[in-house]
Amino acid sequence: MKRLIIIGEGQTEQAFCKDILQPHFLGFDIFIENPTISKSGGGIVQWTHLKADIERLLRSSNAYVTLLIDYYGLKDKHAFPSWEQSKAIPNRVERMSHLEAAMHKDIAEQWKHRFIPYIQLHEFESLLFADEEVFKRSFTQEEYSDYEYLETTFREFENPEDINDGSMTAPSKRLERILRDYTSNKPSTKALWGPMLAGEIGLDQIRRKCPRFNQWIENLEQI
The missing domain is CATH 3.40.1400 (Ribose 5-phosphate Isomerase B; Chain: A,)
Structure with a gap:
């Protein structure tokens, strides 16, 4: 091996x-x-x-x-x-x-x-924008702080790797704005949510x- x-x-x-x-x-x-x-x-x-x-x-x-x-x-x-x-x-x-x-x-x-x-x-969090339906299945409306911004992000970026690196618009910063409990500067939060969402999306979809x-x-x- x-x-x-x-x-x-x-x-x-x-x-x-x-x-x-x-x-x-x-x-x-x-x-x-x-x-x-x-x-x-x-x-x-x-x-x-x-x-x-x-x-x-x-x-x-x-x-x-x-x-x-x-x-x-x-x-x-x-x-x-x-x-x-x-x-x-x-x-x-x-x-x-x-x-x-x-x-x-x-x-x-x-x-x-x-x-x-x-x-x-x-950044790594770009990969988490590979499937909008996973967000819809995984979170209730109460867990969103800005659901419209989620929809806007998916409309604007067909390729998640194009989501830019601005200090307020990088993928991790978008997740902070979209989800109430996501905190990009807290490693334990990122380590929990990132792989969880990636697992729900699946490697094949991320690659596509x-x-x-x-x-x-x-x-x-x-x-």
């Missing part, structure tokens, strides 16, 4: 890997390990720290290593390779590909063939609606 290490930002990504991705990849004879980024209390860190994690894991075993990190929240201070150049690329999908290629290039030559970089556009995410899954299936 092959080993795949998915480095995530926090508890939400860990739970998603364990509950949603692991059952799928067992069918491909792939076992997933899902550590969080070291030196992080949840969230992204400087590239030098993340790179050290990646190379340590690649060096210590024959496992493949990939990432599940959000584009939302990446800043100049994190100093990702080719970050400044990426800002000049208007198309966000092409921008992510540029950043992923730069990360891959920066990993030591002897290990990079087992490194599969991935940045989620725009989120093409970049689907391509990542396809790449991992082929290791």
